[in-house]
Amino acid sequence: MKVTEHIERANGKTLFSVEILPPLKGQDVNCTFKTLDPLVELQPAFIDVTYHRQEFIYKQKENGLLKRYQVRKRPGTVAICAAIQNHYKVDAIPHLICGGFTKEDTEDALIDLNFLGIDNLLVLRGDPIKTEKSFVPESGGHAYASELIEQVTALNTGNYLDDDLQESHKMDFCIGVAGYPEKHFESPNLGMDMYYLKKKVELGADYIVTQMFFDNQKYFDFVKKCREMDINIPIIPGIKPLTTFNHLTSIPQNFYIDLPESLAMEVLKAKDKEAIKEIGLEWCINQCKELKAFGVPGLHFYTMSNSSNTKKVAEAVF
Template sequence: MKVTEHIERANGKPLFSVEILPPLKGQDVNCTFKTLDPLVEMKPAFIDVTYHREEFVYKQKENGLLKRHQVRKRPGTVAICAAIQNHYKIDAIPHLICGGFTKEDTEDALIDLNFLDIDNVLVLRGDPIKSEKTFVPEVDGNAYASELIEQVTALNKGVYLDDELQETNKTDFCIGIAGYPEKHFESPNLAMDMFYLKKKVELGADYIVTQMFFDNQKYFDFVKKCREMDINIPIIPGIKPLSTFNQLKTLPQNFYLDLPETLAMEVLKAKDKETVKQIGLEWCINQSKELLEFGVPGLHFYTMSNSINTQKIANAIF
């Protein structure tokens, strides 16, 4: 079922959904099931599965030289989505990214997803790999999320890259995109970020999931700006509890967000790890309750494949 259909059928009742990482190479699907089993009890409407690009690593050769290899540490996004839908009968949503894919690769992946009865994709440009200062697209690949949306919508119309194909099958993917209440870190300002967000909606995006945030006012202002620009598709807030002292530094560094002063000061005063975790949980529970009062279409939790905190929060608010 499409995300938009889930929202419509909920009749105003907020949805619960989660995002997980694929297991590391060398692990099996049971690692995913172990993460999801406690969360499935909360009846999530859908489960997102992230996609991770190859990283370049250097390995020692016998002659002492270093050889460059491409390695994907978390393969299997499409297969994990198929396993989730088969095992739990819950809609799984793969992340579809530009980096690491040619347009042919993308089309083939979409064909596979269509064969697997996967109805939704979350379309993202993707981040640069560690060895890149800026994002570098594949040769003959999509350079921007907007181009990726155009390719998905073309397939939804039965338009394939090979224009000689006749009587082609039309796919019917529901397209999700990312929204940034505190703007994308590469955008020079929020106004330009909003301009490109609207372009993605005009190209065919069906719903928005936001980057994580810890200040609800940022989300409220973001929604207001969207509606003023006639961006009227559902905007699902993405949230995550702060759980370690180190995240005071890593979350702003990695996700380019602000942490509220009150939250940061409470964490700084904490005497041990458990206190920090409890502060983060209480903040996220209160944040979630305020978002529900605002009338959000759902709450999307970034679990990082750690289900315990998400389960505690969901039990407290749903």
């Protein structure tokens, strides 16, 4: 079922959904099931599975020369989505990114996803890898999420890269895109970021999932700006609890967002790790309750494959 259909059928009720990482190379699917088993009890509407680009590593050969190797630490997004849908009968949503894919690779991936009965995608440009100062598109691929959306919408109308195909099958993917209440870190300002978001919606995006935030007013202002720009598709807030002292620096550094001063000061004054965790969970629970009262279509939790914190928050909210 499409995400938009889930929202329509909920009839105003706030949906619960989660995002997980694929298992590390060398692990099996049971690692994913172990993460999801406690969360599936709470009946998520859908489960997102991230995709990770290939990284490059250098290893010294016997002759002393360095050789570059491509590695992917977390392969298997498509297969994990198929396993989730088969095992739990819950809609799984793969992340589809620009980086590392030609247009032909993308079309092949979409054909596979269509064969598997996967109805939804989260379409993203993707982040630069560690060896890139800025994002570098694949030769013969896409540089922007908007271009990737265009390819998906073309397949939704039966237009493949091979122009000679006759009476080709039309796909029917529901397309999700990312939104940034505090703007994308590469955007010069929020206005420009909103301009590109509107472009993605005009090209066929069906719903928006936001980057995590810890100040609900940022989300409320973001929704208001969207509606003023005639961006009227569902906007699902992305949520993550702060649970460790290191999160004070790692979350702003990795996700380019601000932490409210009152939350940060509470964490600084906390006596131990358990107290920090309780502060973060209580903040997240209150945040979710306020969002739910506001009437958000769903609460989407970034679990990072740690289900226990998400479950504690969700049980207190839903």
